[in-house]
Amino acid sequence: MGVTPIDPVKLTQALIQCPSVTPDDAGALAVLEQALCPLGFACHRLPFSQAGTPDVDNLYARWGTRGPNLCFAGHTDVVPVGDQAAWRHPPFGAEIENGILYGRGAVDMKAAIACFVSAAARYLQKHGDTFVGSLSFLITGDEEGPALNGTDKMLDWLVANGETLDACIVGEPTNTDALGDTIKIGRRGSLNGFITQRGTQGHVAYPHLADNPVPKLVKLLSVLTEQPIDHGTAHFQPSNLEVTSVDVGNLATNVIPNAAKAVFNVRFNDTFSSTTLKDKLTDMLVGAGDNFELRFEVSGESFLTPPGKLSDVMVRAVQKITGLTPALSTTGGTSDARFIKDHCAVAEFGLTNATAHKVDEHARVDDIRQLADIYFEMISAFFEAPSP
Known part of the structure; x- marks a missing residue:
């Protein structure tokens, strides 16, 4: 299948350069559509409104029409930059210095979105001619805000339109000390x-x-x-x-x-x-x-995805790329996984979270490329693993 490879670092930079502070999209979803549509994804822009809250634009994209459907969920909205004068690099400049990519959203969580797009492109390039399942993206612009016009309403739209998710990986920054040390299988x-x-x-x-x-x-x-x-x-x-x-x-x-x-x-x-x-x-x-x-x-609400097929394939992928055996954790704050857990098995894995929401938020370029490799292995393991 003739699929053009996607550089996860360059796509991360393009997303960071969109100043998408909640609820403003600032072109971030268009950047994603421009990457996904040529791969053969059917893209649906899903704007939602609610009295007393800002309107929010969202994106659901799917490759394939048959199950199982492995979904990646994430958000392109980011928190405000705070004191811009305190940043060493422009918060939306996406500059790289000494192997470090700086910018608001680098960790939380534009790099993870870019990495899964890159991994999906790579998987489709290798297996697209014979692949009978589906890959999808559930991307909101309302995770860092009230979370009223984003993932929750998108999931209702999926149900109303006959879309089924069989498993979901959320790209929140889960790791504490090193890429590969933690997978979240629940939240308080x-x-x-x-x-x-x-x-x-x-x-x-x-x-x-x-x-x-x-x-x-x-x-x-x-x-x-x-x-x-x-x-x-x-x-x-x-x-x-x-x-x-x-x-x-x-x-x-x-x-x-x-x-x-x-x-x-x-x-x-x-x-x-x-x-x-x-x-x-x-x-x-x-x-x-x-x-x-x-x-x-x-x-x-609190929730737990008991260890099983999804966490098993995620652990194997992390072990293969990093050599680490990740802890299966439920620590940390809330995420949009709290909505997704009512629809399918869900677990979370992304970059390290040390600089999320901070001045000079940044990610190692090597970690971004390695995360794309991990996601590729997760996709491969999910569709190659036997059903439970």
Whole structure:
């Protein structure tokens, strides 16, 4: 099959040079289409809207019409650059110095997208004439933002249009110290809690005429934090609750406030669903105080893709290229895999994450080329491995 090879480094540079800070696409998806269409991928631009949120453009591209369908999921949107003057290289210049490629999105995660495109081109060049499965890309512009007009809505579109994913690799930067040390097979859930403890405002010199909410709030927080929520599971570390804000909005030193507020976040393992966790936290505070309000917001559920065919082929590919045996981990924050897990087996592998979201975000050129080789081996192993 006459497929032109794609240089993953050059494609990474072209993507970085699109300043696609959420929700702006800035031409990044067009760069991808220009790479995928000549390979024979059918490309679908999927813009989505929701009241109160920015419109977002997305891309689904597929080569082949038969299963199994191995999908690569990622995002072309990036976080803001911060203080541009602090960057040694222009954040959207994609400059290479001493074997290092600098630019916003180099790690998180434009290089991974470019590497999978390169790997797909290489696989199709080698097997396109006999390949009967499918390769696809699920690329959003709303991962670093509210995540309301991106992957979740794209998955609904796939279902409505008869598209089926059999397995998915997400290109988030998973590795800690070296390329090949970590594959993510799950993620903890994320739950935000908001406590408002009410009181009665008054003069500090006459506390008997007031009701100070601050000590009561401190007691509630102590109840939440003094004991572990759980002790972890086979694949997850213990859930952890962190208090992230305490505020009374009081500018006076001689006034007892009428309310005190706190915010906390729980990163929870598969001991709980968000519903059962909310019930547990609510039960913990019953009897610990009164006249307070507790409400929750859920950012994502915990999930696990049990070790199996997908993780096996990914591990073998990493071992073949790097010589390392990656840990199967569930650490870190949330990702769009939390949406994909309801549709197919999903696991994550990308570059090292040390400079993600930082000033002078960068990736080693050698790592980019090696990641493309790993993805090629993952594709090859997936379609050559026997069905479970």
